[in-house]
Amino acid sequence: MSTPLYRLKAEFFKTLGHPVRIRVLELLSEREHAVSEMLAEVGVEAAHLSQQLAVLRRAGLVTARREGSAVYYTLSNPEVAELLRVARTILTEVLTGQAELLADLRAADPGAADTGSAEPGTAEPGSR
Known part of the structure; x- marks a missing residue:
């Protein structure tokens, strides 16, 4: 029996559910990027970026190409x-x-702007 579409969609959105992966996809939405370029933009260690890129590759969201020692990534689908x-x-x-x-x-309610916390050194009513 095949996997229901709603489960596949849930897995797809789980793949998107990481800030580094979202940032990578945002960068790649602009243009192709080398891994070294993304490192500076994303602000994580190379090993962590590599792991997140692998997740995106396995999901089919990005493709990679090697040019010399550099690896360039692009979105696999402009959508x-x-x-x-x-x-x-x-x-x-x-x-x-x-x-x-x-x-x-x-x-x-102008008093609603107050967070409800007591001033330092005072007790909330009923807090004893």
Whole structure:
């Protein structure tokens, strides 16, 4: 019996569920990059970047080519860049909605801006 599509999608999104892999895909959305270029941009050790690139290769999201001693990566499908763009749009809308809600809450109750923590050296009511 074949794997249901929803499970395959879940595995696909798990592959995307790592900040380094997302950053790599963002960089590759712009253009092909050598591993050495990505190291400076991503800010992780070479071994960690190599592991994350291997995950992306196994998932079929990136392809590699060797030129001398350098290895260059590119997106295997340009729609990955579109997926990242759509994710950014959705996230921007969600965060904008949350910021607006927070502003509405603060406007409705000016005391709500206080985090509720007591001043240093004072006790919260009922905390004894």
